[in-house]
Structure formats: C-alpha cells, structure tokens
Amino acid sequence: MEDDVAVSLDLRNYELLWPAALFASEGERVLRASNSAWEDRAIWLMTEALAGTTAVTDFEEVPRQTNVTHQDPWTSEPLEGMKTGPDRRDWFTELVNRAAELRTAAAPRPYWPQRHGSGLSHDGTTPRDSQRDFARIVSEFADRGYLVEVFGEECVDDPHDLPDPSQAIDRRLGIPNLWPLSPESWDKETFYGLIEVFHDLVSRPRKREWHNWNSCGWHYSEFHNGPARILYRWKVNQLLREASIEYKLAAEGEDLGRLVAVTDDARSQLVYRALNDSPPDSTAGVRHAIALFRGRDASVDSKRSAIFNLGRILEDRRDLIKDHLLKKDEGDLFHVANRFDLRHRNAGQQSEYDEAFLDWIFWWYLATVELTNRLIASRRPA
Template identity: 75%
Template structure:
C-alpha cells in the first residue's frame, strides 16, 4: 500500500476490542490467503474479522461501502461500474491492508465511567466489583465467545437441516475438570477452585472460526467453520487476564511455557519479560528444564517444596555451564553455587541451612533464572546464526 493510501485512511472513528497484535496477525493471514480464494471469500473473512475486532459497526460499514477493485466487473448491471473508485480513492483491499498495517495506532475501546449505583456501593474491591461480580463477568465473557462460534468445535452447532444430537456441554467440561453439571454456567454456585478450574478449561476449549456464513432457511442463523485454537486462546487470555487484573486477583493465564493456559502468579513486567526470554531463547538441550522450573515456581498453588525443585532444576543447568561462567567471572563463579550448596536447596544434607523465609526462595530463583538467561546470550554470541546468501 502506498503512502497516499496510508494518509487517507482515517482511523479516528475506530476502536479496538482485541489486542492490536492479534488483529494484525489474523488480518495478514486473510491477505496472504486472498490470492488463493475467491474475491467474495476474502471479503467475507475480512468483514467477520472487522466485526469481531472493532467496536460498533462503523468500520464494517465503511469497508462495505468500498468497491472490491479485485473483483470482476463484467456484469453491465453491476452497481459498481468498471473503473469506479471510492471518494477515499481506495478499494476494499487497499483499505483493509492499511487497517492491518496500522493496527498498532488504533485506540482500545474504553469502559464507561462507573454509574451512580456502582459509585454508591459499599464493600466492593478497588474497581467496584465483588468476587461474585467477577465470576458473573467471567460467565459473560464465555457467553460472548460462545455467541461468536468459539465453542462450536467442541459443543457443536444447531441447524434446522441437521437433526444430529449435539455433544452434552456439561459432559465435555466434566471430562476436563472432573466436576459434573457445570453447563449452563451458574457463577453464583461456584467455589474458588471451580471458578479457577473453569478459567483454565475454557482456555483449552475455545477456537476461533475464521469463516462464518448465514443460513437463512427457517431463521437458522450463522454457521461457523475453519476453527483455529491459537488466535482464540490469545484473545481469551487477553480478556480473562484483564478481568482478573481489574478484580485485584493476583493470578494470570500463562502465555507460554509448560504451563501455557494455566493460572500462574502475577509478576512485574521486568520479570515477565525475563521469563519470556528464558522460555524462548534457551538452547534446545535446556529448554525442557527451563520450562519445567518456571512451571514449578509460578503455579498458583506453588509450595516451598516446588520452589526448591524449581531452583534445583536451574542450578543443574548452571552446573552444566560452569566452565562458561568461570571463564567470564573467574574465581567469583563459586559464589553462585555456594548459595545452593550451603543452603537446603540441592543436596539436602544435614549440615545445610534451612531456616529462612520463603522470600529467600523467590530471590534465589530469579537470580538463577537471570543467570540462565545471561548464559543463553553468551552461548548465542559464540554461535551466531549462519547467514544464507
């Protein structure tokens, strides 16, 4: 798309309901596939994406008004005569390409300020919600996913032309969670374990339909197809983690690692970035160990024993890299292992120290993980990627 098109596309009236990166990713998929699909097919997919990802109907209406300049205009009775160009000077593909390329410039739709009853309520959390409100809000989020076809792949979809029996949604959930009769959702009946369990289960169940088509016979409605777990889970984590954060719940769904899609303890941005780098940049021979250590440490039910195990896993990786560390730190490398050897962390000898606050375990874990990440960088600098000419 040229510079003129980028300038003429006005984004000021559009607001995001999705992470910008997800809109860009799904939009790029549509554009790549558009060369292999019919004109109407890519337009339908783009319309569905715009309808989902942007607030209101303004963007979808603007897209609908533009001509599809890629489509055949052989029909003399067509409402879009050959060579017609919109007043904005672009067709559907150029407009959509501009939207996707500039997704990061879109502002997110903001929730309205609290209304009178919400401002006057007592006994609420910092954002005006109670634990029960949070559970109801979660049920509402699941309902929105269901309404957009994100549960069709596992729960099925009714059709006036198909009288096959659909899967029992309660049974599907029971198979995952081991708790019967949880569908339809009844948030007022959940205890904390059930609530958190459902958060994790629906992460694994959702899948985004990239295609939908209307079935008008008998008022049947929309049917959905081409399901993909990846984008659905990204969107689900984004929405649910936002809900948990606003409710002051100090857990979030993990976005990567062995515990992907499971609730883990929230950390600050710097440590979250450290975890992300350690998970994604570790050499293949240590990736499994790093993933397991992080999962042991950050689980929402992590005990002191599991944190010790996490530190042991990291210490074992560092022991394998001891020569590299000694080369860079000299004799000071011994201090790194003295902590693990003298305290009740690795060998569990009778002469080791074990009386310390659990905060000590947190400190040593983050120190060791940062050292693993540092040695990852040192290893990578020794083995730069081969450039292919």
C-alpha cells in the first residue's frame, strides 16, 4: 500500500510566466502520464512557465522514488510501497495544485534611464516600440518550438526542404516576404494582421528531446494549439494594454483570435455570458452579432446588422418578455428598433443620430438577450 506524504513547498522562490490556470491544466496533464517520461515533460513545463531555473533545480534534488520494501514480521510476505518521504511526483503535484498561489513574474522596477527618460523600453536604451515587442514575443514562441508544426525544424540526420515561413504567412495574410520579421517595415494594418495570423499558427509542443549528434539541439513533438493560443492571447493582450492600444484578441466567439474593441470588465462579462449561456437555437445569432459589433473594422452598417440580429432573437422571445415585463415595457423594447433606422428601412424612421446611439442600443439588447437566457434556463427541468 502507499501512504500519502505531505510536501511543503516554499512558493516564494517561484514566479509564473504563464496564466496560473494554464500552468495548472498542463501540469495535471503531465501528472496523468504513467511512464518515466513524465519527469522530462514536467521539467519542460517548468522551464517554460516559471521564471529562472530555481523550480527545475529544486525538482531535480527531490528523490525520484521513495518506495521501500518492508518485511512483515508475522508473515513471509514483504510489504511494498511504504513511503519514507515525498518523491518528485508528490513535489510536482503540490506545485500544480497550488498554482493559484504563485506570484506572476513582473518586469523589474524602472532603472535610472527609464526613471529619467521618456517612454523608454525595459532595456533603458530605446523608445518603447510595440511592433518590436511583438516581434520579440513571436521569436520567443519560435525558440520554444511553437512554430515547428507549421514551419518544420532542421535536423542533421534528416535533411530535407522545409516549408517557407513567408509563404505560409502570405497564404493567410496576402502579403509576401514577412519572415523573418522586420517590425520597422510594417504599417499598422500589417502589424495587426500578423497579430491575428500568429494566433492561428502557434502550437505548444508538450514533448522535447535533445539530439546530441553534431549539436543538433532540441526536437519538439506532440503539438496542441489550445494551450499555445491561450498563452499567446495572454502575452499579446498584455502588450496591447501596455501600449495603450484599444484592441485585444478575442478569447471566445465567432471572432476567436481576432482583434476586437476593448470594453470595460462589466461588458466583457456580459459578452462572455451571452456567448456561453445562449440556448443552441440562438447561439449562432448571438455569436454573429457580437462579432459584427466588436470587430476592429466595425462600421456603422456592421453595428446596425448586429442590432438587427439581436432584435430577431428578442422577437422570437417576445411572449417570454411579455410574461416577465409590463406590456408597455415590452412594447418600448421593440419600438426603439422599429422607430429608428435599425431594422425596417422606411421614410418615417429617424436616421440622424450619433453613432453612440448604436452602442447604447446594442448593449441594451445584448443585456436583454442575457436576461432572457436566464429566464429560459430557469424554466428547464432541474
């Protein structure tokens, strides 16, 4: 039998470079592996997700296995599996379980040139450049094998023609000669396009193996784009916030991985609930409406179309709204859409209004969709 052995980790020495939930999720996957290769995967995960080498060093100092065999004095049979102390699996399990307690690695406090300069980067020598910072993020992903699935990798034992990264990007973006990245040559549209393209290209290798021959280096395998895209969005959205760029990569919806307008936390939560809680018969309409409204290039017509789509959903739920609102309130809800130039075009409609009106009516309708989602859910059998 095997006793549970308590582990006590000093988490003050570790800092996360990843979102805690992503580290925990990938760590739990590593722990599900039963063969000896799990240790290599654990080391690779800690190398990626934690700052420095302290965690890996501590992990390697823990015994691999602390199982011992005891002789039962009353029988001739040995008792196997009694633990004398924590082993590496115990140590790593606690680290993963306590991921939410880990500090997030922060940039160093400003140094003298930054404190006395203007808009200097963390190296204290050059002006902050969001395009150059983005190129650095992509380079870090490439160095860790996140582009190998699309771009391939060189090996001295298997020389062959690799795909041309520029062509892979050109096929998606329609702009040639973008690899290697040269951020000083981009205009804004190219920059934003590359942000979206690399979201779709990255894929995390969960396994790596060192190839000694002729110093070939690391080879990567077992790719999965899910965790890679979560990490990519987290890093790029952080860059966009710090650069005061009012866009972010969408984390859900029809426009997943595309740049969308930033909203406050309350409206972001409303979008999340509307996307995830809508009944199956209206999910597509809600997703399409949100994508039309919050797109980086959303026009007045796009916003009108978004409102139209939400209006159709609410029209289908009109009886439900009547049951839970006063009759006059229900009528006012549709009066706005019909009286103004939003749904049915005719001479009697008002069309001279500020675009801010569209924002107001969209969020009002989306909030009503979310409200009716909850009403529908409350009517379902438990």
